[in-house]
Amino acid sequence: MRLTELLNTEDVTISCELFPPKQGAQLDNYKKIVGDMAALKPAYMSVTYGATGGTSDYTVELANEVRNVNHIPALAHLTCASSTKEKVASVIQELKEKQIENVLALRGDIPQNADFPLPNQYKHASELIYDIKSQGDFCIGGACYPEGHPESQTLEEDLIHLKEKVDAGCEFLTTQMFFDNNILYNFMYKALKHGIDVPVVAGIMPITNANQVKRSIALSGSLVPRRFLAIVDRFGSDPAAMKQAGIAYATDQIIDLIANGVNHVHIYTMNKPDVAGAILENLSDIYVRD
Numbered sequence: 001m002r003l004t005e006l007l008n009t010e011d012v013t014i015s016c017e018l019f020p021p022k023q024g025a026q027l028d029n030y031k032k033i034v035g036d037m038a039a040l041k042p043a044y045m046s047v048t049y050g051a052t053g054g055t056s057d058y059t060v061e062l063a064n065e066v067r068n069v070n071h072i073p074a075l076a077h078l079t080c081a082s083s084t085k086e087k088v089a090s091v092i093q094e095l096k097e098k099q100i101e102n103v104l105a106l107r108g109d110i111p112q113n114a115d116f117p118l119p120n121q122y123k124h125a126s127e128l129i130y131d132i133k134s135q136g137d138f139c140i141g142g143a144c145y146p147e148g149h150p151e152s153q154t155l156e157e158d159l160i161h162l163k164e165k166v167d168a169g170c171e172f173l174t175t176q177m178f179f180d181n182n183i184l185y186n187f188m189y190k191a192l193k194h195g196i197d198v199p200v201v202a203g204i205m206p207i208t209n210a211n212q213v214k215r216s217i218a219l220s221g222s223l224v225p226r227r228f229l230a231i232v233d234r235f236g237s238d239p240a241a242m243k244q245a246g247i248a249y250a251t252d253q254i255i256d257l258i259a260n261g262v263n264h265v266h267i268y269t270m271n272k273p274d275v276a277g278a279i280l281e282n283l284s285d286i287y288v289r290d
Contacts, residue, residue, distance in 0.1 A: 006043055013043035013263065013287075015044045015264075017046045018045060018066075033271050035070060040289075043073070085121065092135050101139055105129045107124060129168040146183045147178065147222060174200075202262050208243040210242060
């Protein structure tokens with residue numbers, strides 16, 4: 001199923017993200033995680049490519065597990081910062097063979113101490129999107145940053161580059177994590193003013209332990225509201241309480257999004273089916289799974 005068939009409707013969709021193992025010896029354990037996550041009946045499941053491509057060898061294999069074993073629509077990430085054009089072409093061929101038709105095309109993090117781009121690499125995600133489009137009939141998504149890409153001087157500059165992605169063939173967007181819904185609403189308004197009218201999927205990261213807060217800020221640069229910092233201050237030293245509070249906060253974010261017409265939500269699960277399951281249980285009458 002092409003994801004635009006879901007995302008261009010008014011139906012509520014909640015999807016989940018997984019990341020593949022770093023070593024093949026762990027693959028069976030990760031396939032069990034896929035099965036546990038699939039049992040929650042998300043609208044679709046995405047499989048990451050690894051921040052620097054280190055886990056990319058298993059992305060297609062887990063995406064195949066999602067689609068062809070567990071029968072959930074799969075979204076395979078494809079990152080150009082750590083891949084040559086030849087590697088991208090090889091992955092595209094694998095995706096065709098596995099009948100995986102949805103791709104999230106990303107630039108990715110540039111490897112440290114590396115010359116980028118080399119002559120056989122893509123420089124921008126828009127170049128990757130255009131090339132994927134030319135190599136097959138894929139449904140292609142891209143990333144967006146409600147608070148602006150860390151490398152952009154302004155949100156306005158970032159939106160100009162985002163429009164380039166859409167013009168290159170990007171059919172939907174998934175946001176970086178955010179913890180204040182008002183930031184997303186403001187972003188979506190500005191995106192429409194720039195002619196960006198493809199579906200936007202809101203990316204939600206449940207923070208279930210205090211250490212995640214520092215890591216999330218470092219990785220994404222996301223603003224953490226005082227309300228959430230108060231939760232961390234109060235419950236951060238109690239793992240069970242912090243997990244429950246983090247699930248409740250993510251649930252509250254999702255309810256507010258849906259109430260305000262943002263019907264498509266993607267949960268960054270960190271490979272934790274229990275956390276995703278608790279959130280979906282909280283939404284059992286809001287997100288009705290077949």
